[in-house]
Amino acid sequence: MISDGVSVEALTQWQEATVGSLLSQALNRWPDRAAIRWPTPTGLKTLTWKQVWDSAASGAAQLRADDPTPIAIFAPNSEGWYLSLWAVALSGRPLVPINPALTEREVRAILMDSGASIVLAARDYRGRNLLEAVARLNIVDIQHLWDVDDWISATQSATGAIGAVAPQSTFVIQYTSGTTGTPKGVMLAHRACVNAASTLIATLEPGDDETCCSPSALHHVGALIAHALALARIGATYVMMNEFSAQGFVEAAASSRATILAGVPTMYSRVLDDPSFADVKLPDVRVLMLGGASIPVTLVSRLESHFGARVAVMYGQSEAPVITATRLDDPAWMKAHTVGRALPHREIQILGVATRSPADVGQIGEICVRTPVRMVGYLNLPDATSKAIDDEGWLHTGDLGALDVEGRLYFHGRLREMIVRGGENIYAREVEEVIESHPRVAEVAVVGLPDSDWGEIVAAAVVPRTGATVSADELSAWVERHLARYKRPTSWRFVDELPMTASGKPKKFAIVEWFGAIDGN
CATH class of the missing domain: 3.30.300.30 (ANL, C-terminal domain)
Structure with missing residues (x-):
């Protein structure tokens, strides 16, 4: 039992729920518990679940006054980003996260394709004013361009009922990161995101009052679901960083007494390879979440040895967030060479690259997954959607892998690679x-x-x-x-x-x- 009726078993059960319901449940169960903390020059700033709810509900009331077109966030991690995601979720309008590092040409393509009518942007990202960058695009469909960190405070007096949101409606349009080509808008429903978050956090065997520290960017669906949503599901505290540095990561984890660290392999490698952190152990940390890329074979054993914590490896993609995960008690070799087993509500099969028929155990082929925890489709791309999802409901991931006799998945890269x-x-x-x-x-x-x-x-x-x-x-x-x-x-x-x-x-x-x-x- 985590707390207040939330059990690991309950986390694995299918829920017809919305993202906004995660916030309302956290408000009812843990109103005074810290929801989010983030580093400032004077130390960690904290908001409780009650404070997050008040701001998000006020913002949602303002957003529902407009038509139900998407809302884009073009900014690095910040207090405003976090509050805005909940406001958008409660409003029922689709969220379009945009990487703040993208060029104006790339941003234009996403805004035009998504049809976003409101853009929440940062005034400063590495010396670049993103509000001005969007204004220069002169996109006529953009009705409002607001500062991501100021717009909710400007709507604190907004009132109005928050309408019902359907679990099957689109929560996020995530543009793929494009490792091998042009990004596409992946539409994920509220219920898919809620169940992805719940089943993921269950693999970490959470206890009461967990704190997770991560520098991963919320504009990517991995952090959005694995951090913001999954932690809300269990009332845990999210220590959010706006960018990565080895020193900043370690200091934030230490000062917050984080029990869970989350990041991609590169981040952890930079901490381990920095001699100034050789004696830093972070004794409160019990789990190290790894995702986003193939794991260097020696990294798992180095991490578990250095921190005395257990690694959890996850695999997924924008089209199907969190397909597999390792178990905390899996041996290090298994975590280094596999990405674990299918999570609840997921089926996996491997199709031969040449034969397009089910592959034998151990044979490398395309990873296919059948699950309700997947995209509705690609926005404005019906042909690409029908190519990705076949008539039997199998999503063809474009990734290469193999299954062993116990259902563990071995990842072998992209098919096009x-x-x-x-x-x-x-x-x-x-x-x-x-x-x-x-x-x-x-x-x-x-x-x-x-x-x-x-x-x-x-x-x-x-x-x-x-x-x-x-x-x-x-x-x-x-x-x-x-x-x-x-x-x-x-x-x-x-x-x-x-x-x-x-x-x-x-x-x-x-x-x-x-x-x-x-x-x-």
């Missing part, structure tokens, strides 16, 4: 795992490059560990011991960091373009 060299299939993730196992490698992204003789060749972009150096000759010798000749990279680049999506995944198409630019092609 599969490299075909001289007729031989090469799975980028297999090559990445070998390179990542080198003691001086922090991160790696493996891609296929066009080649006139072989069709494609294997190339690797490598980030060495902090303070370490490694050469192409060393890594070539390393992979020679572990991989067949045709799988070995023949082109290497060493960089300080990889281009990443908002969800913490390497932008493979950008890396391919980058290799070409370096080579002068």
Whole structure:
């Protein structure tokens, strides 16, 4: 039992509920408990569930005065972002989160496609005024352009009933991060998001009064569901950071006495590789959530050894948030090599890449999932929707994987990332795992490059560990011991960091373009 009638078993039961109902339940059960905390120059600022409700309800009353078109948030994490998401949820209007790092051209495409009539933007993001950026777009359908951190305070006197919201209505239109191509607007219903959040948090075996610290961005559905919504489901405190730094992450976790940390592999690696944190243990932390990208094979054991906590690995995508998760008591090797088992209300099957029929146990193919915890479809793209979701309700994820006899899923990368060299299939993730196992490698992204003789060749972009150096000759010798000749990279680049999506995944198409630019092609 977590508290006040909320049990882990209850979290796994299907609920016909809305996102707004999570906030109203938190208000009724834990009105004076801290809902959210965030770092300020003078320390952590706190809002209770009652304070969050009051602000969100006031904002929702204002929003329902307009037509039911989407509302976009174009800002980094902030108090206003968090309050706005609940206001939009209570209003029943779809939310369109936009990465604040996007260019005006990219933002225009999203705003035009989504039809958003209200934009909540930040005045400052790394020296850039996002309100002015949106104003320059001159989009006639935008009725209101408001400061994300001021608009709710300006509506505190707003009154009016909050209307009923249907669980099957769209809560969020999440534009895919585009690791291999053009982003699409993924429509997720309220009930899909609520059940994704509930079943995810159940895997962490939560107790009473949990506190989760995360620097992950709310404009990505992973953080939106796994942090904001999942923590509300159990009345936990969300320690929200507006950007990542190793020092800031550690300090926020320590000062808040966080019991759960959440982030992508790169964030954790930077903490572990920073010698100034070698003696920092964070004794209150019991769970380390990992998602967003394939996990370097040594990272799980390093994390569990350093923090004395248990790692939880999750796998999902915008179209189906949180498909699988490992169990806290799974051994480290399992968490390093698999992404766990299907969560409640999910079925998984693997389809052969060539045969398009169910694959045998252990055979690599496309991961397909059948679940009500998936998208309604792609906005304005009926053909793409019917291609992604077949007549039997299976969502074709575009990811490669394999299932073992116990239903554990092994992730092997994106289908479009599969490299075909001289007729031989090469799975980028297999090559990445070998390179990542080198003691001086922090991160790696493996891609296929066009080649006139072989069709494609294997190339690797490598980030060495902090303070370490490694050469192409060393890594070539390393992979020679572990991989067949045709799988070995023949082109290497060493960089300080990889281009990443908002969800913490390497932008493979950008890396391919980058290799070409370096080579002068």
